[in-house]
Amino acid sequence: MASAEDVKKLRDLTGAGVMECKKALDEAGGSTDKAVEILREKGVARAEKRSGRETGQGLVESYIHAGGRIGVLVEINCETDFVARTDDFKKLAHDVAMQIAGIPTTLAISEDDLPEGAEGTIEETVLLKQPFIKDGSRTIESLVKDAIAKTGENIQIRRFARYELGQ
Numbered sequence: 001m002a003s004a005e006d007v008k009k010l011r012d013l014t015g016a017g018v019m020e021c022k023k024a025l026d027e028a029g030g031s032t033d034k035a036v037e038i039l040r041e042k043g044v045a046r047a048e049k050r051s052g053r054e055t056g057q058g059l060v061e062s063y064i065h066a067g068g069r070i071g072v073l074v075e076i077n078c079e080t081d082f083v084a085r086t087d088d089f090k091k092l093a094h095d096v097a098m099q100i101a102g103i104p105t106t107l108a109i110s111e112d113d114l115p116e117g118a119e120g121t122i123e124e125t126v127l128l129k130q131p132f133i134k135d136g137s138r139t140i141e142s143l144v145k146d147a148i149a150k151t152g153e154n155i156q157i158r159r160f161a162r163y164e165l166g167q
Contacts, residue, residue, distance in 0.1 A: 002026055014039050014150070040146065053154040057081045059090070063097035072097045074160040079153040092147045092155070095132070099140055100162050102133045109157050127157065 002025035010021040010032055016039050024042075028034030058077035064070070074097045078084050100106050105124040108114045114125060122129050128141040140157075148155050 002030060006030065006032065010035050010039075016149070040142075040149070042149070053079055055079055055154050055156045055158075057084045058158070059084050059093055061090075061093035061097045063094065063101050065098070065101040069165045070101050071163045072100045072160060074100060075158040077156045077158050078151065083151045083153050083155075086151070088147060088150060089155075092143060095134065095143065096127070096140060096157060097160075099130065099133055100127065100160050103130060104162070104164065106130070106160075106162065109160070127160070 002022050006025055007018060007021045010016070010025060011018060013032070013036060014021070016024070020039060020042070021035070024035040024038040025032070027038055055077035057080055058075065060073060060075050063072045063074075065072075074093065076089075076093045076096060078089060083089055103124070105120050106127050107118050107120075107125040109127050111122060111126050111129070118125055123131065128139065128144070130140050132138045132140055132143060144155055144157065
């Protein structure tokens with residue numbers, strides 16, 4: 001049986017509810033790492049269910065890198081203004097903007113948006129398929145799905161623009 005301290009630790013890591021954390025820890029035999037994976041899988045399933053919901057709120061995040069030589073604007077949408085104002089949502093927007101600034105080959109958000117004749121691999125050109133620059137074991141798509149699971153709302157990266165001095 002999971003201790004209250006373990007449940008709290010897992011809840012802090014994932015944002016999942018107390019009962020979900022307790023069940024995941026029990027199912028994982030007390031292993032926090034396995035419990036995180038179980039919750040992540042459940043979160044992905046819930047994210048799929050929410051994908052059809054309208055996202056009319058959100059924010060535009062800017063990021064300037066390399067002494068003002070690279071700039072990014074990215075629009076990320078969610079369902080409510082309440083979620084758009086949360087620190088987790090703002091961190092997601094910042095991380096996505098930083099990802100776009102750091103990977104100059106990013107051409108599209110999803111494979112469906114790729115321009116015809118685009119050169120490069122899917123992992124180089126499609127934002128959602130790229131390994132996250134802060135943690136290469138995760139993709140941008142998994143970051144978004146984790147945020148969906150944590151907030152309970154549909155979240156979409158709507159559009160972005162990347163500017164580089166001299167390009």
